[in-house]
Amino acid sequence: MEPALISPIDTMTLRGCEPGDIPEITAIYAHAVLTGTASFELAPPTEQEMARRREVLTAGGFPYVVAIVAGRLAGYAYAGPYRPRPAYGNTVESSVYVHEDFHGRGIGKALMIEVIEQAEERGFRQMVAVIGDSANRASIGLHESLGFNIIGTLTSVGWKHGRWLDTVLAQRALGPGDTAAPSRAR
Template sequence: MPSPPINSLDAIPALHLRSAVAADLAPITALYAQEVRDHVATYEYDEPDQAEMTRRWQAVVAQGYPYLVAERGGRFAGYAYASSYRTREGYRWTVEDTVYVHPEFVGQGIGRALLQRLIDDCTALGLRQMVAVVGDVTNVASIALHERLGFRTVGVFQGLGRKHGRWLDTVQMQRPLGPGRDTEPA
């Protein structure tokens, strides 16, 4: 008897999103180190070690913000978190998003799933604005991802940073959460 046709979607393992735990810090640290070393999504020069990444994760979680991990087929596929946009009290309803996808999983919808979950979680927390600070205008994938989820470019800082021997522009994007600025916060 012939085998039934294989649905190509059935061949892709399910995506699982969950809150990050301490055991995730090794792959998170490795992915971020690669970004620091090879790319311009972050303007950080020195790769933080796992102890520093653990400290950063703990600080985000202690402030009540979501810090997520994506797994596909039981393998680490990326991470994302929301953090305070600025420390001044008047910004307390605004968060900045961070999303990194492991190179093996780029183009599989993982960034979109992580960012959508961040948007949903931050909306549920009563936050009102989310800001994306995209490292360099050449990061078209990140810009497109944010646009697909309702962000709009609100400004470009030209030559704001320098890395890998060149000046980099920084794209600022924003989207409202929940009622945004249309009502008073709770």
């Protein structure tokens, strides 16, 4: 049986990530690191490290949003620099994580739609998703449903949980994409 989407009594609110959200974000990410293959980190970062990462993203003008359902932080998503070199400055890499109690309820999609919209508003032109584990059909399907094209698979580039893992690269244009000069100064 599939979990129900967000019901009218469990309305979802999306808002910008605040410093007070870090403990819940750290817990969601720790679970993903320890039990899943979406992240290739092997040890969960501390709250201090997650706060530092958030600060770098928000100070850099990148979108970082959370979903609140029934008073709980149900998930988060952000876009950050794809690569550090200046020529990549108009391209972002997306990340999305949903608390295990809320999987399959449309939260990841809502978060990604918001991050995509905010990235477009901020003048970014391309979004890349580096999807951990080619067996992660839910994440691949989510990205395809949002207009990402699967660009390719890097085979056996990570070792986690006693096995080799692939990464799937997906990409979508933001705003006018590559049909006009970039609007973001880098």
